[in-house]
Amino acid sequence: MDDRDARRPTMADVAERVGVSRALVSLVFRGKEGASQQTRERVFEAARELGYRPDTAAQLLRSRRSRHLGALYVPTEPFHADVIDALYPVAEKSGYDVVLGALTQTRDVTKATEELLGFRCEAVLLIGVETTHAQLTSLASQAPLVVVGPHQHGPRFDTVRSDDVRGARQAVDHLVGLGHRRIVHIDGGHGPAAADRRRGYRNAMRKHGLAEHVHMIPGDYTEECGALAAQELFRMDPLPTAVFAANDRCAVGLLHALRRMGVTVPGDISIVGFDGSRAAQLPHIDLTTVRQDIPGTAEAAIDTALERLDEERTEAKQVVLRTQLIVRSTTAPPAS
Amino acid sequence: MDDRDARRPTMADVAERVGVSRALVSLVFRGKEGASQQTRERVFEAARELGYRPDTAAQLLRSRRSRHLGALYVPTEPFHADVIDALYPVAEKSGYDVVLGALTQTRDVTKATEELLGFRCEAVLLIGVETTHAQLTSLASQAPLVVVGPHQHGPRFDTVRSDDVRGARQAVDHLVGLGHRRIVHIDGGHGPAAADRRRGYRNAMRKHGLAEHVHMIPGDYTEECGALAAQELFRMDPLPTAVFAANDRCAVGLLHALRRMGVTVPGDISIVGFDGSRAAQLPHIDLTTVRQDIPGTAEAAIDTALERLDEERTEAKQVVLRTQLIVRSTTAPPAS
């Protein structure tokens, strides 16, 4: 009934029940050689009967390696959630476990890292969070650090990111290819990689001889910013025919705000997003977007961490992943 | 440089540096009485210099109590993320830590629970996941279990949920109050609490003498379902004037699909959602919805768990929270 104060069963309990030593039970649970088939079965049987479960704390304490990787992320950020989701199978393949560290209003990077390292994580993956270089370097001094998303260099930590400059160029190229000239960019502000997307946009516009049409509306990575940008757009004269948004959330906010105002997309205005999020795929949104390679990101992030852990790499490394333009139904040639 | 194989510093290292015993360092770090102010400072100083950090694994192992609560949730579910976010400050107030267990395609409830219990979580909060009664009972036999969201009873576990029946009634009452009669419900299928919302809708319709107008479109809790429901709506004759959606995601999907089809909301059709999610608040969505009390949910969930842990409660308990109708701009009187 109240099994709460009844101590949880330990290896010793299982061992006693089977009539063998603790060490043997340990062997069996770790799947090592050295126990007869019959004993194995009896151990598992006894463990099941007692409700025994290995104690991670004790395992961590005793073992030199924890085989745990910490992942810091913002739970309410959909894109982070997708990366987290992708992390698990990759980590598992290499025999590692992922421990999540949530960043919330009451838990900043330092505090969350503290917790992860307390749990003996061997490396930390920082997902899509823009921080100061000093803070990254400080984190990196405590454990191997992989910064996922932002465009940050440093001699002490690794980075995995998309080629955002190229991604932005793909977006602009696509729009120009359709015949657009007045292409506006909604800016990601200080968001991770926003500077690169900005640069990519500007460069691509110049390349197409559209320098005079470069126009950026300040914003961030939220739906609100897209909705606000809609207002801003309508103050422009002449009206732009296409928008390249900082990310999908922003694009979706813009899309809905425009439709609500009676503007047709892509009829009146074309929209391109960035991320390739789930939202972009939804049938009623069906957003043309620059997809980031999430499985690739997860894989690269974990590989990068493991190279430091298992292969003695010490020099900093940067992985840059290619983006892919996904043309859906929010882009079309401009109304002539 | 390669501080990887250099063992991480322990209490003993700090103690040695200061020239005191391990026990004293332990005292200082736990903020207990019995060390002079001067010694305290020297200990912290030495710890900082060495980069010492208490080892959670060892603490857990040694202490009878871990003061950790496990929270199982689906990272890609926005509503879960909001609950998780709200959990932290509440737990902290009572001196507990939250450990996250992600449910993904490769990690089911059993596996994730296994992990949490391995980390010595004293109780498990299962956020918004519909499972079998048998599985819940089995989980509850391993640790105090609080099921957050679904309407599930059991003698062995606690439940914290919204009064979904009443919430649905609020939605219908509001629509009827505006003059609507042909009110359709998009169904949440097997989603958590969907049955209650269904029932609340049906009851309320009957109460208003609108039994003949009861109509449910099968769906789930996703944007896709809302978008699909839009098609379905248009096959109805006469067209309904209002829709009560299973949740906000579904409502948002519907809203966008309708607007894309050129239907005006609330001009042609009114929409009410359920959840009170962040999305519903966005300026371009501005969805009328039945808000669930997320801070209240978080607080109740943790209180409920702590009653079992700290106050010896053993009989099952159910907390039902009141919902609140938030009228925004997606509802209006029907076109006459």
Add this chain to the structure above:
DNA sequence: CCTCCAGTCTAGAACGTGCTAGTAGTACGA
């Protein structure tokens, strides 16, 4: 007969912390 070996199994020391029971040292009052 002894030796060797593979297959099973065990004793006991870690791992880093918390906690109980205790020890010095000092100050105080009688």
Add this chain to the structure above:
DNA sequence: TCGTACTACTAGCACGTTCTAGACTGGAGG
């Protein structure tokens, strides 16, 4: 002088596991 009370500190076991070093079988080979 002693006992008492208090502050500041320490010794050493316990937590549940992993791991090293070795012990004990029975059978094969000399």
